[in-house]
Amino acid sequence: MWELASDLRGADEVRNSAVRNWVHRSVTHRGACAYDSAVIAGNGIGALAFAAHLARNPRFAGKVTVVAPPAAESRRLINGVSVRGIAADFMAAVLNTTHDGLMQIMSGSLEAAPVAYRQTAAMAVPRGSSWQFTRRGQWQAGATAQTPVVYGLRNSRVVAGMGELARSFPIDFVDARVESAAQLRSLSNGRKPLLVNATTNPGLLGGESKKPQRMVLAVQVPFIAGPGGVKHPLQPQTAFAPLIRRKGIIDVGYFTPFRDPMSPRSDWYGIVARVVDSDSGFDKDEELQIMTDELLGMAAAMGLSPDDIDETLAKA
Template structure:
């Protein structure tokens, strides 16, 4: 399975040649998706067997939708490759045997107009389906799934443990504490969090961020989905609202969560805030919260215990160019994988898996992981930058095109299906 899962067009990964690694052990300070994918792949390699330690708090599962929930089907390929298992095994670990409820087969889009607190959808059309695929890909393969981030993390952590990853719950987080956990002579410290590792020496200190992504999301039931008639079961939806000279964008995806058994969809609204400040945060999040509920209602959805499932975010935008590690002796896994505008293209989980595998193969081969990660992620960053421009720099053009010809307006992102950036390499 691992070899087959590499055979995609998005990252053009190849398995490592077996060369003596530079490092003899790895200590990772996170149990997040990218960190645990890297740990799982390395733990299976003889050179690192018994020498991969993950430090960090155990995964705490709650109903709240913190972090990303859009699980592109291509992501499953990367998680399966890391643990040398099948797609079905990964999906069963996440959802149990019935994952169809969370599956997207067709993606719809429309402009939404807010009128007296209610959303009116202008024109809903399909912009991506799982039909008419390239000859070397399977017709009808799922495009994506909706998942609570902490549920995915828990499933991948369980898989990592079965592959030989060692876990440490001591609370170690500083440079000295992490190095002390290593059972090798030349350990690599991997930073799976956005913040720098305390006590590690700087190679270069990035400038403070100027731009941010604001977001609000929650789980939904679907009491009027068929009556509303905008989308069907197993459809996802993209909707935009032109607010105060920039685009607020939403996605709604089929969703399955054992902690919220009534939920059938999750929805999120987000916006790029240029030259943002902390004083702007609450206002944008409040507006986005109102929009996600209003567009959800237009689709026939209703909030599922919003006080328990909803969450807001305010995350910095980083450059799209080559991203190095910031600190000496530390691989900046999270920062490199997430470079660009987080959230907006729904590929955070995919990039975490892809970046982790690229780093793992480089470490096994004994070559620097940063160039490998940056090469593998280049296509995702390019599309992320194009979407950021459409949202923040050309909102009027974006709204005009999407209100008239949604499929044409999203032709570029729609072609990403052919590059294995949605459905896996089936």
């Protein structure tokens, strides 16, 4: 099996070695490759990581094509924000960059990355116009943990940063929206292309999808800590999950350190999510407004205020 080579040293090589070992353990089948090229529709995190990995393989060098409109950056937190620590290791490995280099391009800063080394949780209970929290408990890693659990980075900046790093590899980037498998195949640089659908359209290559039985509603926004810093139960370098019991369902909150070059004042990020049955007849607008009030209320109780909410708040 071809092995992902690296010219990195020290802690970065240790991380890369861990990634290689994980791949070796996970790949249980060996055989001849049936493809001589690859065309990938989409330019998200998975698409760019796969493209970079393939492009570094001599068999696919110069024969990898990524087809998608350029990534559009926005202050509005439309997609996910939490990058798992181990995910950053995989990104750095496939993009052949240092961990510090990856964090700098994704956070837009030379300062230390916005990291949480542990996660805690507690129940959150509304009390009049404020909120109270039950005793905080450890959810992941302990009080003295030094291994990154999660980084708070805007998704569109992560994708744009990965795209910038991926352009150092022999990858063709085509600015187009793919409409069919035939169109995707026509953009191949080989005779036996692997066609990859990394878009949100499951039918692009002839696949089928079922109507989801459950949906995730969410609201999220970046925050600014007050002059006195964050308040209990929030802690520096620690992600916190406040849980709200409402109408027989748990609304799950999540707060983590955050940095975004387009919102330089922001130093925290928060989200509230709720899982609902698709056929339950729920009022989406009403639910999202309740969740927004929950998010802002809990944040205020912990010493946080939203950063330009009209430009950054996202609901889905």
